[in-house]
Amino acid sequence: MDLHVELPGLSLKNPIIPASGCFGFGKEYAALYDLSLLGGIAIKSATPQYRAGNPTPRIAETPSGMLNAIGLQNKGVDSIIENELPFLANYDTEIIANVAGACEEDYVEVIQKLNDQPVIKAYELNISCPNVKHGGIGLGTDPVLAAHVTKLCKEAATKPVYVKLSPNVTNIVEIAKAVEEAGADGLVLINTLLGMRIDLKTGKPLLTNKTGGLSGPAIKPVAIRMVYQVAQAVNIPIIGVGGITCAEDVLEFLNAGASAVEVGAQNFVDPYVCKTIIEELPSVLERYGYRSLQEAVGRSFKDE
Amino acid sequence: MDLHVELPGLSLKNPIIPASGCFGFGKEYAALYDLSLLGGIAIKSATPQYRAGNPTPRIAETPSGMLNAIGLQNKGVDSIIENELPFLANYDTEIIANVAGACEEDYVEVIQKLNDQPVIKAYELNISCPNVKHGGIGLGTDPVLAAHVTKLCKEAATKPVYVKLSPNVTNIVEIAKAVEEAGADGLVLINTLLGMRIDLKTGKPLLTNKTGGLSGPAIKPVAIRMVYQVAQAVNIPIIGVGGITCAEDVLEFLNAGASAVEVGAQNFVDPYVCKTIIEELPSVLERYGYRSLQEAVGRSFKDE
Amino acid sequence: MIQEQAKILSNQKIADQVYKMEIETTLSSQSAPGQFVEIQVPGYYLRRPISICEIQEGILTIIYKVLGDGTKVMSKMKAGETIDLFGPCGTGFPIENRDTVLLAGGGVGVPPLYECAKQYRNKNTNVQVVLGFNSKKDVFYVDEFEQLGCSVYVSTMDGSYGVKGTIMDALKEHAIEPNFVLACGPLPMLKAIDACAKEGYVSLEARMACGIGACMGCVVELVEGGMARVCKDGPVFLVGKVKL
Amino acid sequence: MIQEQAKILSNQKIADQVYKMEIETTLSSQSAPGQFVEIQVPGYYLRRPISICEIQEGILTIIYKVLGDGTKVMSKMKAGETIDLFGPCGTGFPIENRDTVLLAGGGVGVPPLYECAKQYRNKNTNVQVVLGFNSKKDVFYVDEFEQLGCSVYVSTMDGSYGVKGTIMDALKEHAIEPNFVLACGPLPMLKAIDACAKEGYVSLEARMACGIGACMGCVVELVEGGMARVCKDGPVFLVGKVKL
Numbered sequence A, B: 001m002d003l004h005v006e007l008p009g010l011s012l013k014n015p016i017i018p019a020s021g022c023f024g025f026g027k028e029y030a031a032l033y034d035l036s037l038l039g040g041i042a043i044k045s046a047t048p049q050y051r052a053g054n055p056t057p058r059i060a061e062t063p064s065g066m067l068n069a070i071g072l073q074n075k076g077v078d079s080i081i082e083n084e085l086p087f088l089a090n091y092d093t094e095i096i097a098n099v100a101g102a103c104e105e106d107y108v109e110v111i112q113k114l115n116d117q118p119v120i121k122a123y124e125l126n127i128s129c130p131n132v133k134h135g136g137i138g139l140g141t142d143p144v145l146a147a148h149v150t151k152l153c154k155e156a157a158t159k160p161v162y163v164k165l166s167p168n169v170t171n172i173v174e175i176a177k178a179v180e181e182a183g184a185d186g187l188v189l190i191n192t193l194l195g196m197r198i199d200l201k202t203g204k205p206l207l208t209n210k211t212g213g214l215s216g217p218a219i220k221p222v223a224i225r226m227v228y229q230v231a232q233a234v235n236i237p238i239i240g241v242g243g244i245t246c247a248e249d250v251l252e253f254l255n256a257g258a259s260a261v262e263v264g265a266q267n268f269v270d271p272y273v274c275k276t277i278i279e280e281l282p283s284v285l286e287r288y289g290y291r292s293l294q295e296a297v298g299r300s301f302k303d304e
Numbered sequence C, D: 001m002i003q004e005q006a007k008i009l010s011n012q013k014i015a016d017q018v019y020k021m022e023i024e025t026t027l028s029s030q031s032a033p034g035q036f037v038e039i040q041v042p043g044y045y046l047r048r049p050i051s052i053c054e055i056q057e058g059i060l061t062i063i064y065k066v067l068g069d070g071t072k073v074m075s076k077m078k079a080g081e082t083i084d085l086f087g088p089c090g091t092g093f094p095i096e097n098r099d100t101v102l103l104a105g106g107g108v109g110v111p112p113l114y115e116c117a118k119q120y121r122n123k124n125t126n127v128q129v130v131l132g133f134n135s136k137k138d139v140f141y142v143d144e145f146e147q148l149g150c151s152v153y154v155s156t157m158d159g160s161y162g163v164k165g166t167i168m169d170a171l172k173e174h175a176i177e178p179n180f181v182l183a184c185g186p187l188p189m190l191k192a193i194d195a196c197a198k199e200g201y202v203s204l205e206a207r208m209a210c211g212i213g214a215c216m217g218c219v220v221e222l223v224e225g226g227m228a229r230v231c232k233d234g235p236v237f238l239v240g241k242v243k244l
């Protein structure tokens, strides 16, 4: 079965994309399998400057999931252009640059620097970072702020802009619509849920950063719900993320309304997971009676 | 170790309370162990009238958790007073009446009817119901609405009022503070996260109600985070709920800032779980060096 | 009701995707035909309800079909390992004084009828059994029912064994009157039995959480109005009692 | 690196809460001393990093302490069962040309030093081994190191075996010079070694997610500035290289 998916700026040979922060810049996984097998790769968040990230421990396990508080550690956009993109140019896969920052100007700066990098096919705005200028409210949790940063990025960008939304909101549809109206070419749903674990030995939070982002199978029902709600409310494509471990999970996201998916934490558990899913997806689609991938998209809310 | 906890209206012999909707009115579990062992019981939500609830299927399994869409099925407050409370009066445990409704008047009506029932020691307002009058916004997701229903209930109630908050909000602290200011005697954190599963065989939501409430260990990190955030912002006690399966989990909630806890879905998995936790809690507290239960409360954010 | 880490005595395939497990457990002393056990499958959150197929001293037998992840894990369990049981749950089939009883089972609805057949045969009741499957490869327990002295009739959808068609076709073919029927199987079959049986009981399935009547997850509507819990008030209901 | 369902050959207790597991695996052909494997424990999400203790043809040995839920499950695995391994991960201890090497291990930091000892002894290097434990009941592998022809010194915190105190006390007591040291153990021990060793390597622990260098979960700060990944750039680092 043909797994091809055409999205703004992205011509994906299949809908499987490793999620940002869960695949580095591909080098480590390239030692395990050919990255050209992948539909695309969402590379680790880039900020204008080097960021050391949060102090360790940054990782905690949870039931069917994990918490991370990496804190956007990255070498800064210039170093990424110099040291990471040339390697990725060797592969026939669509590279999505995940863009982050502490304020709106940061997003614009990163985008301006990446605009003339041909290996980058689209941007994904990570607006879930809780440390921003605007009175401590995350850009991603307020529709007005989310729309504004989207608009600025769209003006700066020469490539399509996807916005990756935070699930830690009362009304995901409202934010999705605001971002669509501001010109977003697509949405990525969802980033991590805000969670915490306490180390019983000390009685203190296990992560030095105290809270962390919850990902893994535990959050899949929340991600599916949000994709389902948003897909019915917007007219731009959705890339689904959250707890995917197998081809069946991918089908669930497609049914919920996603056109493609990103696979995050499961890469840590099963380093071959993306390759395996790509191999198994055709037979899973056939088993459930689909003649094309497209037929599965949004089936959960479409009349038949 | 003495496990006694004194909370407004509730003199709990231990901090373990089966959560509303997960223990019915106690009858079924009374066949398994003596309910007088329990600190208290949060009984199934009561509404003014009989409610049939949602069509089935109402239950779906998820990784480390489950979805439910019972839809507040209950026989109405009058029937509960007549048929359920007399049985509960036989036990030496503190009964918390969980109160729900489709509008503010419903809450007040239920409370007025329960006020002269001596077996009820406190109210717990379930303001997470998404079907209310106010333009489809849940009472529990808007600080102004949440405060208002709290105020009305406090005026009507002759017993302490706890408010059970929805985790499906951008800013749990804001809502908790609004509710505290409106006179709440305590908080219960958290109700279920809104989630969904799709049945791959049909491509449609597995639950007839489409979305359901996610509970179980999967949501514990979110619950711990919210208890931790709210405990530092309010001066009323918190009852922690979400994913508790064992005495260690209880300690984690105490450390996060809860004074007592409710145990929900785990009753289904292990029908003796509350009894077991009560038996094991003293030795778990001792193992981690506590001389009293109180020492553990809020340790995660207290200087030592 | 008891929760127990019970010992698996055997776990063998008896038809396509269908397994029979014998379990050494004290639950057997409390069990009645038509009741079920709730099984904790390692790695999965909710317990799985599975009917009791046979009750012996200190031993319960269950028969289950691999339908999803949990039953798949169960099918890999080995004799000697333990399995976490809770039960017996629910209200089973009453054993009444009757001359003749017709047992109608479809697919994995067959197992609970076996203990019914045994107990009715012990009372010297005349037991007719009609079993419906999809295909020959799915058929099981025909010999076992015959060895109890039952008259057994089989139907398969594809006609590869017995009468071609449903149980209703087998009843017609063999001119069996559904006077007093105990039925367990897929919903369309139960509807057909519920409509034609003079008297009897049907056993239902539902997605369950608690399995003991506390959560209201598994309800069915009653014809007379109101709700009943499949796990507690059922799974066995009088014919004509519930809206199917 | 390979992901494999490998066969457990044995899994035995060798000290208080400490187990030794022999695994038949093709990973062994790629493994070097100081590298680790990532173990998938059924029922738990993240893999557990455990050092390689010994490398034989087609066999890896690991030694692990039951510290939490995952290692508890591991301790119950039986010979003949399979275990899901990924690895070998990380950059291990280089085997250099030296006259004498001092191996310093604390608690479950001891295991990776065993393969180092073996490979250095194969080169006829003079190998001194100093092992630190809490108490006599925790001591393991003294004989095994001696059988390789190493000089072994032991310290216990309570003095119930060997020198009372830390490894540093044992070094002082036996007047051993920390010239070229390979160390693995708890942070305070590594700090002490890092401070006094002329040359050598320390092996670190960190909470890991990916184990292959992609997630930045396990980083340590470098003395020269910047970050290194324990799972990929380490776990073995040159003495003096990282901020401990």
Ligand SMILES: Cc1cc2nc3c(=O)[nH]c(=O)nc-3n(C[C@H](O)[C@H](O)[C@H](O)COP(=O)(O)OP(=O)(O)OC[C@H]3O[C@@H](n4cnc5c(N)ncnc54)[C@H](O)[C@@H]3O)c2cc1C
Pocket (backbone or CB within 6 Å): B060, B061, C036, C046, C047, C048, C049, C050, C051, C052, C063, C064, C065, C066, C067, C068, C069, C070, C071, C072, C108, C111, C112, C204, C205, C206, C207, C208, C235
């Ligand atoms: C009272 C009762 C008696 C039963 N007796 C038998 C029996 O004797 N033999 C047999 O093979 N099957 C029986 N079933 C059906 C059996 O419970 C399901 O096939 C089984 O739960 C599927 O589990 P799974 O993990 O393989 O499927 P999954 O799809 O992975 O299960 C996911 C969740 O859905 C539930 N679920 C899925 N299918 C069903 C179903 N058909 N009915 C109820 N819950 C379901 C599971 O229990 C679990 O909670 C019975 C069901 C009920 C309610």
Ligand SMILES: Cc1cc2nc3c(=O)[nH]c(=O)nc-3n(C[C@H](O)[C@H](O)[C@H](O)COP(=O)(O)OP(=O)(O)OC[C@H]3O[C@@H](n4cnc5c(N)ncnc54)[C@H](O)[C@@H]3O)c2cc1C
Pocket (backbone or CB within 6 Å): A060, A061, D036, D046, D047, D048, D049, D050, D051, D052, D063, D064, D065, D066, D067, D068, D069, D070, D071, D072, D108, D111, D112, D204, D205, D206, D207, D208, D235
């Ligand atoms: C490179 C490396 C090599 C190691 N080699 C050994 C060894 O040879 N023998 C041995 O006994 N132990 C070793 N450890 C420590 C071992 O990884 C932990 O003891 C183990 O992960 C605890 O798992 P658990 O499920 O029992 O604990 P839990 O507390 O249930 O684990 C929860 C999570 O925290 C992680 N975690 C908990 N403690 C540690 C720790 N100390 N270090 C890293 N992650 C931790 C777990 O991996 C898991 O992700 C090593 C650690 C690293 C990083």
Ligand SMILES: Cc1cc2nc3c(=O)[nH]c(=O)nc-3n(C[C@H](O)[C@H](O)[C@H](O)COP(=O)(O)O)c2cc1C
Pocket (backbone or CB within 6 Å): A019, A020, A021, A022, A044, A045, A068, A070, A072, A098, A126, A164, A190, A191, A192, A213, A214, A215, A216, A217, A219, A241, A242, A243, A244, A262, A263, A264, A265, A266, D209, D215, D217
């Ligand atoms: C260790 C780790 C690091 C992450 N870093 C980023 C990041 O830099 N930028 C981003 O947008 N999302 C980041 N994420 C979120 C993931 O891309 C993904 O949205 C989330 O983990 C949910 O998917 P999953 O359940 O498949 O992991 C990170 C997740 C993990 C686990």
Ligand SMILES: Cc1cc2nc3c(=O)[nH]c(=O)nc-3n(C[C@H](O)[C@H](O)[C@H](O)COP(=O)(O)O)c2cc1C
Pocket (backbone or CB within 6 Å): B019, B020, B021, B022, B044, B045, B068, B070, B072, B098, B126, B164, B190, B191, B192, B213, B214, B215, B216, B217, B219, B241, B242, B243, B244, B262, B263, B264, B265, B266, C209, C215, C217
């Ligand atoms: C089947 C089911 C029914 C529930 N019914 C109610 C209810 O009637 N009222 C209420 O306030 N909460 C209800 N809840 C939510 C629980 O009380 C609890 O807040 C939630 O399940 C999280 O706790 P847990 O993870 O321990 O289950 C219900 C939960 C479940 C699983």
Ligand code: FES
Pocket (backbone or CB within 6 Å): C207, C208, C209, C210, C211, C212, C213, C214, C215, C216, C217, C218, C219, C229, C230, C231, C232
């Ligand atoms: S499953 Fe809970 S009431 Fe039946």
Ligand code: FES
Pocket (backbone or CB within 6 Å): D207, D208, D209, D210, D211, D212, D213, D214, D215, D216, D217, D218, D219, D229, D230, D231, D232
């Ligand atoms: S654990 Fe992911 S980089 Fe080390």
